[in-house]
Amino acid sequence: MFQDGKVFLGKAGEEKVVLLPQMANRHGLIAGATGTGKTVTLKVMAESFSESGVPVFLADVKGDLSGMVLPGSESERVKQSMDSMGLREEGFTFRGFPTEFWDVYAKEGLPLRTTITEMGPLLLARILELNETQEGVLDIVFRIADEEGLLLLDTKDMRSMLQYAGEHAQEYSAKYGNIPKQSIGAIQRKLLQLETDGGDLFFGEPALDVRDWIRTDPATGFGIINVLDCRMLALHPTMYSTYLLWMLSELYETLPEVGDLDRPKLVFFFDEAHLLFDSASKPLKEKISQVVKLIRSKGVGVYFITQTPSDIPDDVLAQLGNKVQHALHAYTPAEQKSIKSAAASFRANPAFNTAEALQSLGIGEALVSCLDDQGIPAVVRKTRILPPESQMGVLDEAVRAAKIAGSALNTKYSDSVDRDSAYEFLERKNLEAEAEKQRAQENAARAKEQAVQAKAEAARKARAEAASAKEEERERTRREKQRKSAVRSVASSTAGSIGREIGKSVGSKFGSAGKTIGGNLGASLARGILKTLFKS
């Protein structure tokens, strides 16, 4: 309930216990053992902020925050609270609140995505649970992508980029340092694991514009309650806590500096907050502490919900000004220690012993201390927390589905868009390189083929020339021979006929004896004449 410009939390005796909206950005803590009433306190705060026109973000780990969209009902316990606190007279009414559902897995709400680039190497390294060397390599890969102007939107882009960095490790190592192949391989395997766990759904576009969380319902002026369904996500604690941390840093980076306002711009409730700090590296813890510190001046209040305050590092805890501590139980020495330190963190109330009170609180009761208008923590008070006005427990799936389908943001976020980015660019580059290689191979093969053909042609030509030269030679010889034989036959027939004529005539002169003599004699005479012919 929002009353007299204040967040009405409950009653200590007859006195109202309130949280001042102008101090709401000084952050807060809701702690307590399981089943003591933390979720109800969170709902009571969220309802009140919404009523005051302040939008809210809730990480819903058990699904029991989804009921906020519907009015609550009067159970026995609720009736008792209403009666004992005189809430009917205070204007308490059962009502639903304007709610927007979100889900990283895109099932129980509008898809909540971001890009790899926006997530950045530090947080991505945490999601992938990389060691220090691998984290260093991931950082280099981001720098290379930056240098090459390549967009890293989804896990496909990241995978291509890792492969590219691995293949060009030598070129880049002079500038950025060693890029070991094993580290690239290890990151690729972890990325695959993330994809198998469905974590790839978180990366892509349209990316969340955190300003869409900062809206009010036009009909009522109530702040929208953004419920992120984390039932699946919380099964992967590192992913859960890192995504939430990313959301905080995104809020920090997106929102303008506003200083102190009369009420916050947004209140962010971080359930199961111990998951954020468990196994967080020192630099990451420092970053969380820094974000929490700085986001205050952007008008964002962050409320951590966890079992004991000792789940939260001291420098973060020291920044949480508004505290609601439900019952704690001390069965072990460690638990006794954490009760002592939880009690010590409150400004003591002379009316009771804080540590003892902490252990005797009933369900729906808490020790509460909020900052006063000077920013000083109020004396701690034993407080009965209000019941919620909205429905407790999980929302019916059909109601949720109808709510998601009817959301004004549905068309903006429901369909994912795969924009041209590193993966597509590098794929094209690979295809081009492949085509170029193919072309070069074809050209080389063609050149070889041409060379073989040219050689064969040259050989054929040489053979043909040789053959024709031989043929010519043969022809020439033949002609020569012919000519010679022609001359010879002319000569011989001439000589023969002359000789014969002479021989005839001579022979005839000498009768038959003369023929014989005449024949031989004529022939030898003719040879003598021919010799002189040829000489001339």
Ligand SMILES: Nc1ncnc2c1ncn2[C@@H]1O[C@H](COP(=O)(O)OP(=O)(O)OP(=O)(O)O)[C@@H](O)[C@H]1O
């Ligand atoms: N302020 C309250 N008014 C009326 N009933 C309450 C109140 N607080 C708690 N309850 C009752 O106690 C139950 C458990 O409370 P709640 O779910 O808030 O505990 P929790 O601390 O969040 O537990 P867990 O650690 O398991 O999440 C509620 O379902 C409700 O019935």
Ligand SMILES: [Mg+2]
């Ligand atoms: Mg709870």
